[in-house]
Amino acid sequence: MDANHVVKKCSSSNEKISTVQAALRLLLVAVFLGSLLMWIMAPTNTFKQSWLPSIQAKLNSTYLEPKQGARLLIYTLPILFVAAMGCFYLHMGKKLNNDKMASSCRNPRFASWKKPVLIKGPLGIVSRVELAFLIMFIALLSWTFATCISNYFAKINPNSAAEQGEKVWQSKLDSAALTLGLVGNICLAFLFFPVTRGSSLLPLFGLTSENSIKYHIWLGNITMTLFTAHGICFFIYWAVTNELSQIFTSFMVCLEILRERRAEGMRLKEM
Missing domain, CATH: 1.10.287 (Helix Hairpins)
Structure with missing residues (x-):
């Protein structure tokens, strides 16, 4: 009993x-x-x-x-x-x-989703669940980019560009560069979750930090691609609007100030 x-x-x-x-x-x-x-x-x-x-x-x-x-x-x-x-x-x-x-x-209903669907390729071994989440994440990035750039372009016209001393395509290039940076911030927000040790988030999905390293690599590659494109677009924008020369001039002025302060510090030490 x-x-x-x-x-x-x-x-x-x-x-x-x-x-x-x-x-x-x-x-x-x-x-x-x-x-x-x-x-x-x-x-x-x-x-x-x-x-x-x-x-x-x-x-x-x-x-x-x-x-x-x-x-x-x-x-x-x-x-x-x-x-x-x-x-x-x-x-x-x-x-x-x-x-x-x-x-x-x-x-058995979930076992088929964990079977690999991609074995060879740049992504390595990928299951259906991983492929589905990757597609949804890419869709989120695409949605954010398309929506932001559509909202920015709607505000750009010849009059607004002339007020900034720019052409329409230059203003659009500036907006595209800014949008790429904003989309890259989404990747940064999720970048370190897959490799966090002792996290309580990964075990909820049945994952470990070691098994999630490839997700960190995927996010890192997407982040570097977006921020590289972000930098290239801004570099072109600065070059065509003559802001690049102003940035270079400001940089040289800062270097000269640092040299003068360093020389003054050396003189004070000698005294």
């Missing part, structure tokens, strides 16, 4: 933990999807003209500036919340006698 009572008590405890885990899983998925929604809406006029001003007005306090508080709320707090709740979720999972995460991974 005592053994049956203990078994029933353990089973009841496991059921409670499983219920709490299921509720946490739904909450984390909702927060994660909400964070993705903010990334998707960020380049749109609806976000800039309606959502962001409303968020900044509610976050105006003596401790945070409205812009700083909005950035923390939109981009930082959701990830911190998921990481903190992920620690709690994984800790409860260790108390269960049966590993449900492992059993779900062995489910």
Whole structure:
């Protein structure tokens, strides 16, 4: 009787933990999807003209500036919340006698998605899940670039370009360079998540930092490509608008000031 009572008590405890885990899983998925929604809406006029001003007005306090508080709320707090709740979720999972995460991974419905679909190529061995997430990430970058550059180009006309002392194509080149930098910032936001050791985010997806190194490499290559294009576009823009010579002149002036201060320091040491 005592053994049956203990078994029933353990089973009841496991059921409670499983219920709490299921509720946490739904909450984390909702927060994660909400964070993705903010990334998707960020380049749109609806976000800039309606959502962001409303968020900044509610976050105006003596401790945070409205812009700083909005950035923390939109981009930082959701990830911190998921990481903190992920620690709690994984800790409860260790108390269960049966590993449900492992059993779900062995489910035949999900096993086919983990089979490699690409074996040879620049990406290495890629499964269907990885390929799907890569395509969605590229879609996010493309959406952000297309939306931002469309909004910038809509504001450029011969009159606005003439006010800046530029031609229309020069203003568009400046906007394209700025947009490439903004899209590159998205890659930077996700760049170091795959290789963070001791992270509670990766185990939620059944990953480790060692297995996620290739994702870091993918993000790094995309980041370098975007920022290289960003630099080339700005270099061309500075060259055609004669700003490159001004930058070079300012650089030489700074070097001359540094040399004079160094020479003055040497004289003071000799005295």
